[in-house]
Amino acid sequence: MRQFFSQLISFPYFFKLAQLSFPYIFVISIFVILLGVSWGVFFSPSDATQGDVYRIIYIHVPAASVAQSIYYTMVVASITYLIWRIKMASVFMISMAPLGALFTFLALFTGAVWGQPTWGTWWVWDARLTSTLILLILYLAIISLFSSFDRRDSTDQAVSIIVLIGGINLPIIKLSVEWWNTLHQSASITLSGSSIDNEMLIPLLISILGFYIYVTAIGMRRMQIEIIKREITHNWVKTIFQEKR
């Protein structure tokens, strides 16, 4: 087990492993997402109060869940990088941050589309929405940091410091946004108010699982690209591309 992990952080080994496993994981993720979403959209019962509009939940909730999880995995990677200087951790952060931004945006967008018919507005300054917006800003700020250094190591270290500080700060931001919100308006709009029926919950869980597998696949692909960018002068990259020809 220990040997497996120590092999995983070597660039050539990871590259080959990702190259082999990417097609399978990708196909499985597409299959699971299609299963979950189509089950939810076509076969699960419509909601008593919201009608058929609620069916966007099968995209919205998985996207929001993935968006937050990516940030927390990035925090773990940043700690790993700052303590052990494992380059794979910085490759992970740099390739996952744009994905996180994308899914945060998707969550906000589907939320707005869902909010229009149910709440009557595209946007509410609700605690949850606001903290998701701040998460998006944080992702974009991290991405904008990628190109502000000349040297690779400085970028990695700056990104990991900011990710770590953001990770410490994110729960505080969430809490403070909730305090700020409760003073202004009662928290009438929460998802947790109504418990979800099993017939809706199962397809939702399936599509959440599908989104996670999808992010794993795409994240592996992005990490491969980042590895090639960094190791372009090394021999093992050259041999891989010569084999292809």
Place this chain on the structure above:
Amino acid sequence: MRNFYFKTFQRDSRVYLSRSSSFLGPIVFFLITITLYPIAFGSDEEQLAELAAGIIWISILLANLLSHQFIFNEDYKDGSLDLVLTSGKSLFLWASIKIFVNWYFSSLPLIFISIFTSFMLYLPFDAALILAITLFLGTPILSMFGALAGALTLERGNIVGSSIVIPLCLPALILGILAIQSYKNEELFFYIFLLAAFLFFSIPILIASCLGAIKLHFE
């Protein structure tokens, strides 16, 4: 040992005093922004009184961004940062002194001016006092985040650092505003203590990460 830190303090203070733009800049910027709000929103007394706390906090947040680059940038350019890093002195204390001097010359004047501007914006006197207290607790947090941004972007001093800092400063802003808004209730102390807790919590973390950010320019 003590001499080194005292001299750092003395030298930094002299630099700030001799260069008027570095401590007058934020003040002028702050006054201009404060003037812009009534022009944009109208001079209605009730409306301004309601917005006053937010206006002052946001203006101070933005004015703080102006002075961030001064903290470590000049030492980096003239090479004295190298000497300090290799001198073996306590870097933590050294960075704290530099950040304190920056706070003293760029934020402290703003806190005093903000008491006067709060009357211009029709904020009640009690609320203005609370505003000053929250600013005393909150502006060091902004200075430390600003120092972190300045340390990360030493070479270029670009806007990227500032854009990272603002979302992270958000708890300070929210707690400050909440304290001012509840200046009549007991909840006031809850928010002020939380703000103080946030300040003391962030001192070790932010200064340590500042030093980490400085060191990465010399690896």
